[in-house]
Amino acid sequence: MVNTKESIESFIDNMPEDYxxxxxxxxxxxxxxxxxxxxxxxxxxxxxxxxxxxxKLYRYQPNKQKTKKVPILMIYALINKPYILDLxxxxxxxxxxxxxxxDVYLLDWGIPGHEDRHMKFDDYVMDYIPRAIKKxxxxxxxxxxxxxxxxxxxxxxxxxxxLHPNLPIRNLVFMTSPFDFSDAGLFSNxxxxxxxxxxxxVDTLGNIPAETIDFGNKLLKPITNYFGPYVALANRADDDExxxxxxxxxxxxxxxxxxxxxxxxxxxxxxYQQNKLINDELYxxxxxxxxxxxxxxxxxxxxxRDHIAIPKQTEKLMDKISSKDKTYELVSAGHVSVxxxxxxxxxxxxxxxxxxxxxxx
Amino acid sequence: xxxxxMLDPFSLWKTMYEQTETNFSEAIHExxxxxxxxxxxxxxxxxxxxxxxxxxxxxxxxxxxxxxPTREEISSVASLIINLEEKVESLDEKLxxxxxxxxxxxEISKLKTSITRLxxxxxxxxxxxxxxxxxxxxxxxxxxxxxxxPTPKK
Numbered sequence: 001m002v003n004t005k006e007s008i009e010s011f012i013d014n015m016p017e018d019y020x021x022x023x024x025x026x027x028x029x030x031x032x033x034x035x036x037x038x039x040x041x042x043x044x045x046x047x048x049x050x051x052x053x054x055x056k057l058y059r060y061q062p063n064k065q066k067t068k069k070v071p072i073l074m075i076y077a078l079i080n081k082p083y084i085l086d087l088x089x090x091x092x093x094x095x096x097x098x099x100x101x102x103d104v105y106l107l108d109w110g111i112p113g114h115e116d117r118h119m120k121f122d123d124y125v126m127d128y129i130p131r132a133i134k135k136x137x138x139x140x141x142x143x144x145x146x147x148x149x150x151x152x153x154x155x156x157x158x159x160x161x162x163l164h165p166n167l168p169i170r171n172l173v174f175m176t177s178p179f180d181f182s183d184a185g186l187f188s189n190x191x192x193x194x195x196x197x198x199x200x201x202v203d204t205l206g207n208i209p210a211e212t213i214d215f216g217n218k219l220l221k222p223i224t225n226y227f228g229p230y231v232a233l234a235n236r237a238d239d240d241e242x243x244x245x246x247x248x249x250x251x252x253x254x255x256x257x258x259x260x261x262x263x264x265x266x267x268x269x270x271x272y273q274q275n276k277l278i279n280d281e282l283y284x285x286x287x288x289x290x291x292x293x294x295x296x297x298x299x300x301x302x303x304x305r306d307h308i309a310i311p312k313q314t315e316k317l318m319d320k321i322s323s324k325d326k327t328y329e330l331v332s333a334g335h336v337s338v339x340x341x342x343x344x345x346x347x348x349x350x351x352x353x354x355x356x357x358x359x360x361x
Numbered sequence: 362x363x364x365x366x367m368l369d370p371f372s373l374w375k376t377m378y379e380q381t382e383t384n385f386s387e388a389i390h391e392x393x394x395x396x397x398x399x400x401x402x403x404x405x406x407x408x409x410x411x412x413x414x415x416x417x418x419x420x421x422x423x424x425x426x427x428x429x430p431t432r433e434e435i436s437s438v439a440s441l442i443i444n445l446e447e448k449v450e451s452l453d454e455k456l457x458x459x460x461x462x463x464x465x466x467x468e469i470s471k472l473k474t475s476i477t478r479l480x481x482x483x484x485x486x487x488x489x490x491x492x493x494x495x496x497x498x499x500x501x502x503x504x505x506x507x508x509x510x511p512t513p514k515k
Binding site: 022026052053114115186192194195197201205219221222223224227228235 | 386389414
């Protein structure tokens with residue numbers, strides 16, 4: 001075996017320089033795909049201040065001086081892992097905000113087990129979010145809070161804010177969160193109730209596997225999503241910085257969690273198929289959700305290349321809420337690159353930080 | 362970026378990808394947006410779910426025969442623990458509220474004390490004012506009597 005390997009190496013050594021380089025690149029690509037460990041993520045120091053079932057509430061950089069009064073609670077999508085907002089030093093919204101004196105908290109949903117397949121939006125909105133808000137207020141010893149919701153997390157946040165007008169929410173930041181499902185792009189076609197057997201899917205699978213959700217998202221742009229990353233890797237495998245970012249981004253995209261069954265049934269039926277939220281027809285534990293109940297300051301961010309939460313799904317919120325101070329921003333990014341990658345620290349992060357800083361004292 | 366060489370399998374792949382992406386992307390998008398595609402996707406989904414159901418039922422039957430707990434049975438034990446944790450959580454919430462109430466009560470009590478003090482001070486001020494008035498009153502009284510008009514007898 002060793003002899004074979006040595007003879008291959010010596011054969012390569014005797015080849016012309018161009019071929020040698022191509023072989024090295026090929027070897028590097030194979031190593032990245034098969035041997036190299038996964039990149040380290042979620043490195044900003046944090047402490048757990050509350051747990052409930054699989055969920056955890058983190059406070060980031062607790063020992064760092066907090067110069068901004070109003071704490072921020074981040075709520076991300078049910079299908080991701082908590083590090084998506086804290087990917088790596090230099091590409092972490094959480095690090096960016098805590099470094100600038102904000103008191104940042106994040107509600108980690110955890111990984112649902114089979115026993116959590118009955119979890120609904122009702123549970124997250126009525127039991128988890130309000131309780132987490134109270135815990136944050138107690139820990140930070142403040143009277144008001146800012147909420148930042150990303151993707152489905154933003155939709156959940158809007159429902160929670162609409163249903164709990166008594167909660168002291170001063171600011172709301174939504175990042176690529178869908179609210180209007182009247183035209184959800186290709187999803188509207190694929191999830192057509194005449195063909196998509198939602199009940200059979202939930203009843204058979206219980207929780208919906210992360211791979212199924214990922215398949216749906218990737219199918220929006222199949223060539224770009226299935227082949228694009230590998231072509232890019234092969235092309236730039238000798239660029240270490242590129243490889244590092246590539247590995248991080250792949251981890252972000254591939255490393256999902258299952259969607260709790262009942263929540264998925266609700267998400268597809270009541271949002272994608274029946275578009276209840278924007279039309280004030282959604283009921284959570286018998287209470288009507290009226291987005292017009294939202295009076296907090298709102299920053300609503302959409303990304304122009306987002307195929308998952310397309311801008312027209314996000315901007316409709318602005319017409320429904322009663323907030324006097326409301327801003328809609330369309331940034332040049334995709335659904336993922338709005339939070340991570342090279343551009344986010346110079347575009348999205350300062351946008352959020354500056355907006356919040358003005359409203360956090 | 363690496364310069365293209367004579368023997369570069371990746372450059373061929375890259376060219377193929379770029380050509381496909383440019384030329385077929387729109388056509389693929391159009392196909393994916395057709396109702397027929399949604400129908401096909403639904404049929405594939407049904408087939409997949411029927412297969413999954415068969416696998417699950419077969420596995421459950423086997424596990425029961427072997428006297429090994431099924432996923433359903435293990436998750437029901439987990440549910441019992443979650444329910445128990447829920448009760449602890451509810452107690453924790455009540456304690457938090459009680460703590461908040463306690464703080465509110467303390468604040469009210471402090472407010473009462475300061476109002477009582479303020480009340481005492483007000484009394485002292487009123488007392489001082491009336492004492493002052495008493496001291497001033499003997500000099501003013503005769504003047505009053507002189508200015509008073511005699512009541513006419515009817």
